[in-house]
Amino acid sequence: MKLLRRERQDRGALTSGQSGSAPGSELNHLRREIDRLFEEPFGFLAPSTSFFEGWTPAVDIYEDKDKYTVKAELPGMKKEDIDVSLDGNTLTISGERKEEQEKKEGEGYRSERFFGRFQRSATLPATVQANKIEAAYKDGVLTIVVPKSEEAKPKQIQVKS
């Protein structure tokens, strides 16, 4: 069965493995992965645990003066299956998306969704406060708020006359 892939329009940097995908997509995946490494401003050097089989969920990072907000698209997971850790300035999101058992009873006609393990890491540019990180999971989106450390926040310097 030939599947039409969802291609990202804005950039060629969608990196995700897909089981049952059309032949040649692994090569495309590799090409996109290489493109991504060169385009990458944030040191996302972590392709998923398994290069071809894994799942690389989309990640967005927002920055304002006192925090980073990291969003990861992880539809249909259980909270317990998501793991967030911080090592120095490197934030890592990992976990496993498990396929529901009940599906097994039926015959599959089309299978485009990703299951399995994933891991993404991002090295944040400024030092952060590890003990104040907050993570929430809603509507299939994981949102992590990472406050910057006091010394990393921009300071206003008064100009004396």
Place this chain on the structure above:
Amino acid sequence: MNATAQAQSQNTTHQAQTHHGNGERGFVTPPANISATDNGYVVEIDMPGVDKEGLEITVEGNELTIIGRRKTDLPEGEACYCESPQADYRRVFELGPEVDTSRISAEMNQGVLKLQLPKSEKAKPKHIEVKVA
């Protein structure tokens, strides 16, 4: 894959990659899984960032259209790295005549839409008892 399955996969059409005409936001095609049971079909679609209120599911004739609108409340600050599509989701399926469109049910859980498409009673396999004459 049996004959019915082939017929179904031919019936299930995929929309073009991106649509415009929804103001500034376009549409992307979300990934879907389709499986069949004795009683009908189950369709599961990944639409992270969409809640129950953001869904529009319509059936017109034999065409099932699913639109998922993402919540647009972005985090504070500037996006310095962005992979997620800044678009809504849209997917259209053509239904076989065996689907009872009046009994389609939908459930949304953590960005995954699960649709149950029951077969009409007429289309279900029947056992015919053979009587001894």
